Amino acid sequence: MKKDFTNADPAHHDFQYLEDLSTAYWYSQVLFTALELEIFKFLDQGISTLDDLASAMDCREAELFRLLRAMERMALVGHDRDHWYNAQVASRFLVPDREGYMGAFFLYRKYMASNWEKLSDKVSCQGRHKGEDLDYKQRNQRYVEAMDTLVKQKAPEIADLAARQDAMGPILDVGGGSGSLARSILARIPGTRAVVFDLEEVIEAARKIYPEPQAWDRITPLSGDFRSHEFHQKFGLVVLSNFLHAYGPDEAKQLLQRAVSLLKPGGMVIIHDYFPDRSGRSPQKGALYDLSMMLNTFNGACHSAATIRAWLEQMDITPVETIDLTTDTAVMVAGGSGNLKSFQKNICDTALALGFDRAVPLSPDQVVTAPWVRMKCRFGCAEFGNNLQCPPQTVDHDRTRAMLDAYTQAILVQGAPPGRDFHKRLLKLEKTAFLAGFHKAFVFGAGPCPVCPSCPDTGICRHPDQARPAMEASGIDVYTTAQNAGFSLTPVQEKNNYVKYIGLLVLE
Structure with missing residues (x-):
């Protein structure tokens, strides 16, 4: 890709x-x-x-x-x-x-x-701005500050996931740095506390970043070596965020076992990381980050989601769900109530199993609508006016926008010709989501409706149960929406070039 x-x-x-x-x-x-x-x-x-x-x-x-x-x-x-x-x-x-x-x-x-x-x-008139000659303590401070800015971009989505799963406390955030992820989770789970565990020098740097006492409300910073530290309590939620990739497979498995051993009955583990076998928004990043670990650590590696799932199942921590975030990482949730209330529960994996090339979550506000899109249908498509699922019969961009704003979740899928097969997969995906409890599930297709060879002269669709409007027919800017999901989409300029179809599933 x-x-x-x-x-x-x-x-x-x-x-x-x-x-x-x-x-x-x-x-x-x-x-x-x-x-x-x-x-x-x-x-x-x-x-x-x-x-x-x-x-x-x-x-x-x-x-x-x-x-x-x-x-x-x-x-x-x-x-x-x-x-x-x-x-x-x-x-x-x-x-x-x-x-x-x-x-x-x-x-x-x-x-x-x-x-x-x-x-x-x-x-620069003054020449290059050289990096300062920093000692280890100064470099560590810069590193913790840099990681804090990254965590704050990812934390809200991870915290929402924990809250939807009805995570219970107390919380242990292993390798929690300056505590921003723990703060985000605590904001959604009132009445509990968190322990942020990291190396001594990291905790010291974290206190400099957040010197105010209120920044550590309900948070206990704790330093030590996770492999040997003696904890005096059990936890309802253990979080390993960008932690396991610093270690080779044998040590990573041992550290995961250590985390599992600290769970209360019915407790849950959340693993946030780069996984080489996940697609998500940036399908290359997990494998590339793995190479970065190979180059920048002693024996670090990005372990596949499949590998970590197998470890967790060996440790009797089930069920295990993997959820791609709207950025370039993913989250694995293991244990807990076993009723993951995530908009992605199995849907992205189901899409891939149905034959789609990619399935990526995005928020409905990342689906772009515009008035020019239907004009391109009118002045550029031979099916204009001939298909009941094409303009002018379909709704305009304003009504589509209003519909999208009534949803909180969406998944963009990518596939290939033939169009009829692509459409059938979309319908199966919609049905799967509906039966999973998403009663508002609805799909937008790609191109003119392929269900029948032609529409009836009566102007009444023969198969409204199977027909669905295309994204572009509903005023959706497919190119910009695909770009927002991390898809590469360009017009086909030559015969035999690879053709991509894009479909949209909205959920609530």
Whole structure:
């Protein structure tokens, strides 16, 4: 899936766009590394299993797998069972000796990278603003402050999820930093307290960030080594936010077991992290963050949601639900009441099981409506006036906006032709949501209604139970809405190019 950093839009209003810009070099470095290791050449020669590739390229097998996984998320390679293969764009431009080979050109871009680091020097009259020579204590203070700003972007959504699950206290936030996530959860769960546990130097930095006593109302900051610290109470909720990825699989499993051992009967664990096997808004980020852990920690790794689910089930902590946030991370909820009241309960996973390529949650206010959309239908589509689910029969953008504002949750799905199959999947998804208790569930399709070859002359739909209006037919700006969900969507300009269909499910 293409990551398009050129989608600059003055309407951007969340931090995720800036976060993607700040890590853009991760994407390019994966491409450069793959070219330098000649991965595309070996795959083209039929060397396709992980062990054969590692042997042919003289690479470490485990680390090579993590690189290939990131490449797959970036749509450079794919794999089927144990065999890896080049994606279409890689076969065309990245295999040496092919007519269209451009690898040398892309590597030239890498050689230019060091000069881009001098951009501040060129722009500033005083030269580059050099980083200060900080000692460990100062660097730690900066780190805790930086993480606090990130947590505050994610905390409200995680806290809402905990509240909907009827989480009980007390709360233990492991690796809780400056306590912003705990504060957000406490604001939604009155009458309980939280322990924010972290290293001594982190707690010291946190108190400098929040020196006011009221900032620690109902919060006990506690320092120590989580592996050996002796806790004198049990907890109704244990939170592990961006914690397990700092450790390799063996130690991460032990730390998770330690967290589970601190639960009260009926208690719940919330794990917030980057998961390489989740799609969500930024499907590449989990695999790329895993490479960042490989480069910046001793043995850290982003563990897959499937792996952590298996660990939790081995520990008899069930049920386990995984929920993609509207940013680039996800949350796993285990234990508790077993009745996860989340708008995503199984819906995104169900969408993928039905055959959709992607399913991403977004809020209804991220679904954009505009008056020009139906004009494009009128002056650009041959079906205008011929289909009962197309303009002018469908509602205009104002009425669609009013409808969307009556919902609090939405999921955008992506699929491919044929249109009739895509439409059937949408109807199955709507039915699944309805039967799960979302009685207001409704889907918007893509393109003219495909249920019948043609609409009746009577002007009355034969199958209103199956017909659904398209997003664009209802005044929804599909391109901007897709962009808000992190989808890459551009007009098809040539035959045989990959075609994407976009559908929308709204829930309450």
